[in-house]
Amino acid sequence: MTKPLLQVRNLTTRFGHGLGSVTAVNNVSFDVNAGETVAIVGESGSGKSITALSILRLVPEPPGKIVGGEILFDGLDLTKLPEEEMRAIRGNRIAMIFQEPMTSLNPSLTIGLQIAEPINLHMKMPWQKAYDKAKQLLDRVRMPDAKSRLSSHPHQFSGGMRQRIMIAMALACQPKLIIADEPTTALDVTVQAQILELLKELTRETGSSLILITHDLGVVARYADRVCVMYGGKIIETASAHDLYARPLHPYTRGLMASIPRLDQPPGVRLVPIKGQPPNLAQLPPGCSFNPRCGEVIDRCRRDVPELMHADEKHLHACWTSPHV
Amino acid sequence: MSDAMTQERPAEPKATANVILDVEDLKIHFPVYGGLIQKQVGAVKAVDGVSFQVFEGETLGLVGESGCGKSTTGLAVLRMLPVTAGRIVFEGVNITHHDQKQMRPIRRRMQMVYQDPFGSLDPRMTVGEIVGEPLVIHKLHGEKKERRERVMSLLEMVGLRHDMIDRYPHQFSGGQRQRISIARALAVEPRLLICDEPVSALDVSIQAQVVNLFQELQERLGISSIFVAHDLAVVRHVSQRIAVMYLGTIVEISSRDELYANPKHPYTQALMAAIPVANPVIEAARAHQIITGEVPSAQRPPPGCRFHPRCVHAMPICSEQTPELKNHGSSKVACHLF
Numbered sequence: 001m002t003k004p005l006l007q008v009r010n011l012t013t014r015f016g017h018g019l020g021s022v023t024a025v026n027n028v029s030f031d032v033n034a035g036e037t038v039a040i041v042g043e044s045g046s047g048k049s050i051t052a053l054s055i056l057r058l059v060p061e062p063p064g065k066i067v068g069g070e071i072l073f074d075g076l077d078l079t080k081l082p083e084e085e086m087r088a089i090r091g092n093r094i095a096m097i098f099q100e101p102m103t104s105l106n107p108s109l110t111i112g113l114q115i116a117e118p119i120n121l122h123m124k125m126p127w128q129k130a131y132d133k134a135k136q137l138l139d140r141v142r143m144p145d146a147k148s149r150l151s152s153h154p155h156q157f158s159g160g161m162r163q164r165i166m167i168a169m170a171l172a173c174q175p176k177l178i179i180a181d182e183p184t185t186a187l188d189v190t191v192q193a194q195i196l197e198l199l200k201e202l203t204r205e206t207g208s209s210l211i212l213i214t215h216d217l218g219v220v221a222r223y224a225d226r227v228c229v230m231y232g233g234k235i236i237e238t239a240s241a242h243d244l245y246a247r248p249l250h251p252y253t254r255g256l257m258a259s260i261p262r263l264d265q266p267p268g269v270r271l272v273p274i275k276g277q278p279p280n281l282a283q284l285p286p287g288c289s290f291n292p293r294c295g296e297v298i299d300r301c302r303r304d305v306p307e308l309m310h311a312d313e314k315h316l317h318a319c320w321t322s323p324h325v
Numbered sequence: 326m327s328d329a330m331t332q333e334r335p336a337e338p339k340a341t342a343n344v345i346l347d348v349e350d351l352k353i354h355f356p357v358y359g360g361l362i363q364k365q366v367g368a369v370k371a372v373d374g375v376s377f378q379v380f381e382g383e384t385l386g387l388v389g390e391s392g393c394g395k396s397t398t399g400l401a402v403l404r405m406l407p408v409t410a411g412r413i414v415f416e417g418v419n420i421t422h423h424d425q426k427q428m429r430p431i432r433r434r435m436q437m438v439y440q441d442p443f444g445s446l447d448p449r450m451t452v453g454e455i456v457g458e459p460l461v462i463h464k465l466h467g468e469k470k471e472r473r474e475r476v477m478s479l480l481e482m483v484g485l486r487h488d489m490i491d492r493y494p495h496q497f498s499g500g501q502r503q504r505i506s507i508a509r510a511l512a513v514e515p516r517l518l519i520c521d522e523p524v525s526a527l528d529v530s531i532q533a534q535v536v537n538l539f540q541e542l543q544e545r546l547g548i549s550s551i552f553v554a555h556d557l558a559v560v561r562h563v564s565q566r567i568a569v570m571y572l573g574t575i576v577e578i579s580s581r582d583e584l585y586a587n588p589k590h591p592y593t594q595a596l597m598a599a600i601p602v603a604n605p606v607i608e609a610a611r612a613h614q615i616i617t618g619e620v621p622s623a624q625r626p627p628p629g630c631r632f633h634p635r636c637v638h639a640m641p642i643c644s645e646q647t648p649e650l651k652n653h654g655s656s657k658v659a660c661h662l663f
Contacts, residue, residue: 190596193601218601223601245605262602263557
C-alpha cells in the first residue's frame with residue numbers, strides 16, 4: 001500500500017498558557033490518502049478549523065501554539081519546517097479555501113492579479129503568462145466571461161462567484177492537497193450545491209486530496225470518502241462515510257444523526273436533541289468530554305479519557321461503552 | 326413529547342378555522358437613489374405581490390434563498406416597514422396604514438423572534454428585565470413582584486431555570502439566548518409569532534432543542550406563527566403549510582406533506598434536490614440535478630416568470646407572461662407548466 005499523502009500524528013494545539021490555557025486540538029491523528037476526500041465534522045468549538053490552520057501553520061502565535069505531534073506531508077514534517085520553507089508550501093502544494101470569500105480576497109486588487117500572484121510567485125511564471133493561466137482557471141471554475149472579469153474587483157462579484165475565484169486561486173499551482181474550511185456555509189443552498197459539485201469534479205480531475213471541514217452531515221454524506229467526527233478538540237470517531245452512517249458507534253455521532261432534520265424522514269418525526277451544551281474547552285470535564293451529555297455514561301467515562309480504539313480495521317471510536325477489539 | 330401527538334396533528338387547517346392574518350398582494354419596494362441630485366432612479370422590489378393567509382393555531386413556513394423577500398414579508402406584517410401596496414388584515418382589522426401609535430396595541434398581539442440571539446438581547450439588561458420589558462411596555466402585570474413571577478414561569482416554559490432570572494445575556498449560550506428571545510416574545514401572550522430564521526445561527530445539536538421547543542409551544546399554546554427560514558428540512562418540522570418564495574414572489578404554497586411528497590414548481594424541486602441528505606446510500610442513488618446561475622437582482626427582475634432564466638423547463642411563454650399563483654390540487658403553484 002502506498003503511503004498516505006498527509007499523516008497527522010498526535011497533533012496538539014494550545015492557546016494561552018498556564019491556568020487559562022485552552023487545548024483547542026487535543027492529540028489528533030488522521031491520514032489523508034492521495035485523491036481522497038476526508039471530511040472533518042463538528043460543531044463550533046470542536047477544533048475542526050484549528051486542525052486545518054495547524055496543518056498550514058497558520059495558527060496565530062501567540063496566543064496559539066502547536067505544542068506536540070507531527071504533520072507529515074509528502075515525507076516532510078511541517079511542524080519542524082522554518083517559516084520560509086512553509087511559505088513555499090502554502091498556496092503551492094497545499095491550498096486553502098476559507099469560509100468567507102470576501103474577507104480572504106483583497107478588496108483593492110483585481111482578481112486577475114490575485115489569481116496570477118501565486119502562479120508568478122511559486123511557479124516563477126512571468127506575469128503575462130500567469131494572467132493567461134488565471135483566465136484559464138476562471139474558465140475552469142465556470143466564471144462566465146472570464147477574460148473581461150480579470151480586471152474586476154472582488155466587490156463586483158456575488159458570494160458564489162467569489163467562492164469560485166477562491167477555488168481558482170486554490171487550484172492555481174496544482175496543489176496535492178486542498179483544505180476547504182466551511183467553503184459553502186455563507187452561501188445559499190442552490191449555490192452551495194453548485195460550488196461543492198465543482199470542487200468535487202475538479203479534485204477528481206486533478207487527483208488532489210481534499211480536506212472538507214463542515215458542520216453539515218448532509219454535505220459529508222454526499223461528498224466525503226472518509227469522515228472524522230470531532231468533539232471538544234478530539235477526534236471521537238473516524239470511519240468511511242458509508243460505514244459511519246450505517247453504523248455510528250460513538251454516542252455523540254449517533255446523537256448528531258438523530259438531531260438533524262432530514263428530508264428523507266417521514267414528516268412529523270420528532271428530532272432527538274443532544275441534551276446540554278457543547279463543552280467549554282477551558283473547563284473540560286474529567287474523563288470523556290462528552291460524558292455530561294451522554295445517555296450511556298458509565299463510571300469509567302467520568303474517570304479515564306478514552307483514546308481512539310478499533311471497532312474494526314477502518315472504523316475507530318473513542319468510547320468506553322461501544323464495542324471495540 | 327409523544328410522537329403520536331405530532332403525527333396526528335392535521336396537516337391542513339380545517340375549513341372552519343379562522344383566518345388570523347390575511348395578506349393580499351403585498352408589495353414592498355425600496356427606492357434607489359442615484360445621479361447628481363440623488364433622485365429616485367429605481368426600486369428594489371423586495372416583495373412584489375405576495376398573498377397568503379395564516380389560520381388560527383397553524384404555522385406557515387416561508388422558505389427561500391437570501392433576497393427572496395421572506396424576512397421583508399415578516400417585518401412588513403409587523404408593520405416595521407412602509408408598505409408600498411397591498412393589504413394586511415390582522416384579526417379582522419386592516420393594519421396596512423396604521424401609524425406607530427395605532428400599531429402599539431396590535432404589537433401586543435403579534436411578536437417577533439429574531440435570527441441572531443447575540444444581537445437581539447441588550448447586554449446591559451438582566452434576563453428578568455429583558456423578558457419583563459414587554460410587560461412593562463404593554464402595562465401588564467404592573468406589580469413588580471407579580472411581574473417577576475410571570476417572568477419566572479415564562480423562563481420555565483422555554484426550558485430555562487427560574488433562578489437564571491438575574492443573569493445577563495453573556496452568561497448564556499446561543500441556544501439559551503434564543504430561548505430567552507422566545508420567552509420575551511411569549512410574555513404578552515401574542516396570537517401570532519413571527520420567527521425570522523430563529524435556529525439558523527445555532528449549532529446542530531442545539532438547533533434540534535429549539536426546533537422541539539417550537540413544536541411543544543405550538544401544541545401547548547395553540548399559537549399561530551410564521552416561520553421564516555432558508556432550510557427546507559428545518560421548516561418541515563415546525564410548519565403545517567409552507568410557502569416557497571423566489572425573488573419577491575410566492576411560487577408555491579402547499580400543505581407540508583404535499584409539498585415534500587410532491588413538489589410542483591421547478592424551483593421547489595431544485596431547492597429540494599440541492600439539500601444533501603445525511604445518508605451516503607440515498608445520496609449516491611439520488612439525481613444531482615443542480616440548477617445553474619444565481620438569484621438575479623431584485624432591482625431588475627427578469628420579465629415573465631422570475632425563475633425562467635434558471636429553469637430547466639423554461640418555454641417561450643415563461644419570459645413573456647408572469648404566471649399567477651393558481652390552485653392545482655390541494656396546492657397553489659405559479660408556473661406555466663400547470
